Amino acid sequence: MPAYAVIGAQWGDEGKGKIIDFLAENAAVIARYSGGNNAGHTVINDAGTFKLHLVPSGICWPHTMNVIGNGVVVDPDVLLKEINENELDPQHLAVSDRAHLIMPYHIVLDQLEEERRGNAAIGTTGRGVGPAYVDKVARLGLRVGELLDPENLALRLPEIVAFKNEIITKIYGGDPVDLDSVFALTNRWATELAAYIRPVENIVADALESDGNVIIEGAQGSLLDLDHGTYPYVTSSNPTVGGTLTGLGMGPGSYGGVAGVYKAYCTRVGAGPFPTEMLGEEGDRIREQAGEYGTTTGRPRRIGWFDGVAGRYSARVNGFDAMIITRLDTLDGWDEINICVAYEIDGVRTEQFPVDAVMLDRAEPIYETISGWTESTRAITEYSQLNAGARSYIKRLEEIVGVPAKIISTGPRREETLVLQDFLAH
Numbered sequence: 001m002p003a004y005a006v007i008g009a010q011w012g013d014e015g016k017g018k019i020i021d022f023l024a025e026n027a028a029v030i031a032r033y034s035g036g037n038n039a040g041h042t043v044i045n046d047a048g049t050f051k052l053h054l055v056p057s058g059i060c061w062p063h064t065m066n067v068i069g070n071g072v073v074v075d076p077d078v079l080l081k082e083i084n085e086n087e088l089d090p091q092h093l094a095v096s097d098r099a100h101l102i103m104p105y106h107i108v109l110d111q112l113e114e115e116r117r118g119n120a121a122i123g124t125t126g127r128g129v130g131p132a133y134v135d136k137v138a139r140l141g142l143r144v145g146e147l148l149d150p151e152n153l154a155l156r157l158p159e160i161v162a163f164k165n166e167i168i169t170k171i172y173g174g175d176p177v178d179l180d181s182v183f184a185l186t187n188r189w190a191t192e193l194a195a196y197i198r199p200v201e202n203i204v205a206d207a208l209e210s211d212g213n214v215i216i217e218g219a220q221g222s223l224l225d226l227d228h229g230t231y232p233y234v235t236s237s238n239p240t241v242g243g244t245l246t247g248l249g250m251g252p253g254s255y256g257g258v259a260g261v262y263k264a265y266c267t268r269v270g271a272g273p274f275p276t277e278m279l280g281e282e283g284d285r286i287r288e289q290a291g292e293y294g295t296t297t298g299r300p301r302r303i304g305w306f307d308g309v310a311g312r313y314s315a316r317v318n319g320f321d322a323m324i325i326t327r328l329d330t331l332d333g334w335d336e337i338n339i340c341v342a343y344e345i346d347g348v349r350t351e352q353f354p355v356d357a358v359m360l361d362r363a364e365p366i367y368e369t370i371s372g373w374t375e376s377t378r379a380i381t382e383y384s385q386l387n388a389g390a391r392s393y394i395k396r397l398e399e400i401v402g403v404p405a406k407i408i409s410t411g412p413r414r415e416e417t418l419v420l421q422d423f424l425a426h
């Protein structure tokens with residue numbers, strides 16, 4: 001059966017976890033391909049509320065296999081915590097032997113680098129994600145599979161730790177990490193994780209050749225993509241669809257569909273340009289109503305109107321064939337709703353998403369204002385029950401982004417979902 005990608009179309013936090021939990025009923029494998037525990041996915045269903053950072057959001061369905069691909073960077077302490085809290089076993093969860101490890105010195109460096117950036121800080125999640133990817137590219141990284149070869153680790157670790165300690169102490173004036181404790185940590189990780197370490201590309205390939213759907217679970221969002229996002233205010237991986245192929249080891253012909261998850265408005269955590277940002281009371285109203293605080297760091301999210309320029313760009317760089325709109329119910333009760341249809345930059349109107357973050361920072365949104373609706377959309381599961389205002393809002397977003405909406409989320413719970421068209425094959 002085919003693969004279906006569910007990808008963040010904005011700056012992350014679009015509600016992908018809820019959507020994946022909903023879709024996983026009809027899937028055999030759910031696979032993460034990028035990022036690390038900088039992600040935070042909230043899943044709410046009859047079994048409870050789950051806040052997940054690393055394990056895929058399919059874990060609540062006992063028939064699913066959930067895999068963490070080679071493109072993810074893994075902090076084993078976080079993974080083991082999630083395994084224990086959710087009582088997961090190797091029948092339901094596997095981590096790629098090729099995935100890179102987030103080591104204690106990566107977390108130290110993430111914080112020191114942010115401090116050094118001062119006013120230009122990116123506002124990272126501080127989980128060591130960026131420095132772990134830096135080491136991967138610099139060919140200094142350690143991979144999950146290496147945990148199973150302590151003799152080789154004992155050879156590699158001293159040199160790497162010594163080099164990292166030089167950077168930590170001589171450049172940043174920080175405290176060095178202790179080699180013996182790092183080595184002891186890797187031994188514990190090896191013992192506790194061994195049964196979960198597998199060649200994930202085989203699990204995905206086997207599922208694609210059999211009769212179960214494979215859901216590819218996005219983390220972060222396309223506008224945080226290292227190549228396509230608002231560089232340098234981005235994460236250090238490729239959340240866009242390209243990252244799924246390298247991050248899992250699968251071919252493009254596997255796809256049955258690629259969906260972009262768009263919140264009915266926009267949010268952003270951390271620094272960087274955000275043209276439609278609603279400063280003041282309007283933004284506060286949405287933040288408080290929708291609990292827009294980071295799942296990973298608890299930081300208040302910045303709030304903005306739906307950005308159609310960014311949304312269309314995101315659809316283009318991912319080739320979305322489906323739009324999934326979340327948090328529609330948060331817009332209930334607004335007299336008027338703004339949709340950004342173009343930017344004005346230095347007096348010139350444009351519908352193109354600028355490559356340059358400095359230029360994007362100067363972009364003034366040009367809004368189309370539509371009437372809101374007073375009726376509640378919360379928990380609606382039938383299109384016939386949706387009020388006319390909400391219908392025209394969805395229609396307008398489809399037109400602006402240029403992709404059909406297939407699923408609308410009308411609340412955080414699994415069942416608060418309106419399916420307009422099937423996304424997965426049955």
Ligand code: IMP
Nearest residue numbers: 012013038039123124125234235269270
């Ligand atoms: P990093 O991924 O921790 O290096 O952070 C880089 C940027 O991406 C910061 O602006 C973070 O706030 C943002 N970011 C990383 N992961 C997420 C996420 O899952 N949701 C929203 N923003 C994120």
